Amino acid sequence: MTNSLLAVIMELEILLLTVVSLLSHANGAKYELSVADEDIFSSCNSPDPGTLDINGLMDLSELSTSMSAEGVTISGNATLIWDINLEDRVQMNTNLLYFDRGTWTPTAFSMVSKDFCKSMYDKNQYYYKYWTGYITNDIQDKCINVPGTKIIHKTFTLSLTANVMGPLREGTYKAQLMLRAYDATGIERPTRICLEIRGDLFKV
Numbered sequence: 001m002t003n004s005l006l007a008v009i010m011e012l013e014i015l016l017l018t019v020v021s022l023l024s025h026a027n028g029a030k031y032e033l034s035v036a037d038e039d040i041f042s043s044c045n046s047p048d049p050g051t052l053d054i055n056g057l058m059d060l061s062e063l064s065t066s067m068s069a070e071g072v073t074i075s076g077n078a079t080l081i082w083d084i085n086l087e088d089r090v091q092m093n094t095n096l097l098y099f100d101r102g103t104w105t106p107t108a109f110s111m112v113s114k115d116f117c118k119s120m121y122d123k124n125q126y127y128y129k130y131w132t133g134y135i136t137n138d139i140q141d142k143c144i145n146v147p148g149t150k151i152i153h154k155t156f157t158l159s160l161t162a163n164v165m166g167p168l169r170e171g172t173y174k175a176q177l178m179l180r181a182y183d184a185t186g187i188e189r190p191t192r193i194c195l196e197i198r199g200d201l202f203k204v
Contacts, residue, residue, distance in 0.1 A: 030203070030204050031170075031201050031202065031203055032201070032202060032203075032204045033200070033201050042196045042197070042198065043194070043195075043196070044176060044178075044195070044196050045196075047194050050190050050191045050192060051191070051192050051193075051194045052082070052191055052192070052193050053193070053195060054193075054195060056081065056082060056193060057080070057081065057179070057193045057195075058078045058079065058080055058081060058082075058151075059078065059079040059080075059081050060078050062076050062077040062078070062079070063075075063076040063077065063078055063153075064076040070157055072157065072158045073156070073157045073158075074134075074153060074155070074156060074157075074158065075153060075154070075155035075156075077150050077152050077153070078150070078151045078153075079148065079150050079151070080142075080144055080145075080146060080148065080149045080150075080151070081147050081148075082144065082145075082147065082179075082181075082191070082193060083147055083191065084145050084181040084189050084191075085145060085181075085183065085189075086142065086145050086146055087145075087183070087184055088145055088182060088183055088184075088189065089115050089117070089181070089182045090115070090116045090117055090143065090144060090145065090179060090181050090182075091112065091113065091114055091115070091116070091179070091180045091181075092112070092113040092116045092177065092178070092179055093110070093111070093112050093113075093177070093178045093180075094110060094111045094112075094175065094176070094177050095107075095109075095110045095175070095176045096109040096110070096173060096174075096176075097173065097174050097175075097176065098169065098171060098172070098173055099171065099172040099173065099174070100171075104174065107173075116143070116144075116179075117140065117143035117144070117145065120140060120143060121133075121138075121140050130158060134153050134154055134156045135151055135152065135153060136152045136153065137150070137151070137152045139151060144179075145181070170200075170201055170203060171200065171201065172198065172199070172200050172201075173198070173199060173200075173201050174196050174197065174198040174199075175196065176194065176195070176196050177193075177194070177195045177196075178192060178193070178194050178195075179193040179194075180192045
């Protein structure tokens with residue numbers, strides 16, 4: 001399995017939280033994200049010490065994916081390997097940046113989930129509609145906090161399109177997802193997860 005296939009499940013999360021969650025509730029135009037790099041996933045640039053990438057979060061060797069005009073078809077399992085504790089609170093920050101004249105420029109689109117584990121099965125959340133709703137084994141009691149936990153998916157297809165509200169420039173974007181874990185006293189764990197996906201957004 002290639003690196004690009006192993007990274008698609010994280011593309012799901014990032015695409016969901018940026019191009020859907022951040023930009024929807026829309027009455028605007030429909031856009032499509034065309035991934036620029038065939039490897040799909042990249043590590044964050046110049047990460048702080050203790051920052052891990054996809055390989056520090058999940059083992060995706062049992063995940064099967066394929067890309068087509070309809071989107072990304074995903075099936076199989078992922079196994080968590082991030083070494084944090086069950087009681088930890090996981091905060092998820094997502095930001096969308098635009099590539100403008102050689103520089104990555106922050107946009108107005110960002111989102112913070114203070115406690116991802118409490119809402120991962122909330123049917124009103126977009127990550128339920130596009131990801132956690134397709135998990136066949138209930139892992140909410142373990143969330144993404146317990147190494148060795150297996151996430152089993154039923155086969156589903158993710159479309160890379162979304163309706164977008166308000167002015168949005170076509171062009172090259174990257175979505176950056178940061179996961180941080182905090183212990184019961186509010187102290188951040190020594191490792192965090194940072195992921196990026198880059199692509200071209202255009203109106204369809």
